[in-house]
Amino acid sequence: MAANPKPAVPPSQSYQTLTADRLTPTIGAVISGIDLSKPLSAQQVADLNAAIADHQVIFFRNQALDPPSLKRVGQYFGELQIHALQGLPDHPEVRKLQADANSKHVAGEEWHTDMSCATIPPMGSILYLHTLPTMGGDTVFASMYAAYDALSDRMKAYLEGLTATHDGKLAFGRFNPDGKFPVAVHPVIRTHPVTGRKVLYVNKGFTARINEVPDAESAAILQFLFHHCENAYFQVRFRWEPHSVAFWDNRCTQHLAIWDYFPQLRSGFRVQIADQGGPKESA
Secondary structure, eight states: OOOOSSOOOOOOOOOSSOEEEESSSSSOEEEESOOTTSOOOHHHHHHHHHHHHHHSEEEEOSOOOOHHHHHHHHHTSSOEEOOSSOOOSSOTTEEEEEEOTTOSOOTTOSOBOTTTTSSSOOSEEEEEEEEOOSSOOOEEEEEHHHHHHTSOHHHHHHHTTOEEEEEHHHHHTTTOTTOOOOEEEEESEEEOTTTOOEEEOOOTTTEEEETTSOHHHHHHHHHHHHHHHTOGGGEEEEOOOTTEEEEEETTSEEEEEOOOSTTSOEEEEEEEEOOSSOOEEOO
16 A cells, blocks of 8 residues: 655754744744854754754744854855765855856756766755845745655565666756766665664656666656655645755755746855765665
C-alpha cells in the first residue's frame, strides 16, 4: 500500500536564543531574534544548527548583509565551497545572483539539489537577496524526507541499492556550452548524517540516469520520481522581501526559483557550505 503523502506534523521545537515560526507542517520556518550582521555566539550557532535540522530550510527577514558578512555567516557552519560557476573577484566563495532584462536564463529555474554533480555536494546554501521585483520571484523548497516517506514500500525496496549519475552539464551547459562540469554517482536513497532519516536523492536539474537498469527503465523511473518530488504536500513557498535570507539543508531538500518577473531586477549573493563528511549511503 502506498504511503500517505500528507506527512504528520512534527512537534514544535524550543531554542534558547531564537524563535522559529513554522510555515508548513512539513518544511520551513521563519527565524526571529537573531541579527546575522553581528557576530554569533556559540549558543546561537547551536540553535541555528538545530533549527536547520528540524525545519530543513530557515528564513530571516530584515538582515543587512554584504559579501564579507555573508561569508562570515556561512563559515559558522563549515568551510565555504566555491561554486562551479564564477564567484566574485574579491570573494570567490560568494556568487552573485542577478536576473534582469538582459537575462536569457536564471539560476535554479528547474527543480534541483545544489551541485549534486559534485563528489561531495554542499551541506547547505545561504542566499541573501537585497533587490526584488515588485511582485513574483518566489522560491519553492521541497522536503526529500517527505518524498521518500510517501513512496510505497515496494518502490522503496526497488530503489534501495540503486545509484544514479549526476551531470553538471545538464544544469550549467546553457550558461557555458563549452565548459567542463563535474559528474558524480550517488545512491538514489541516502541517509542524512545528522537526523538519520532517509532521503530520496534524485533531481531533475542534475540526475542523468539510474545506473543499474536499462536506459528506458531508467528514464521511466526518473520521470516518475521527478514528478513525485514536486508534490505540493512536500513544499514551502517563500515570498522574498528586500534583505531576506534563506538557509537550506542541501542534503534533504530541492528547490525551484520561479522566474516570473522578467524584465524586472532580482539580485543578491549566495554562499555554499561544504559537507565535511558527505551524506551516508542508505543503511
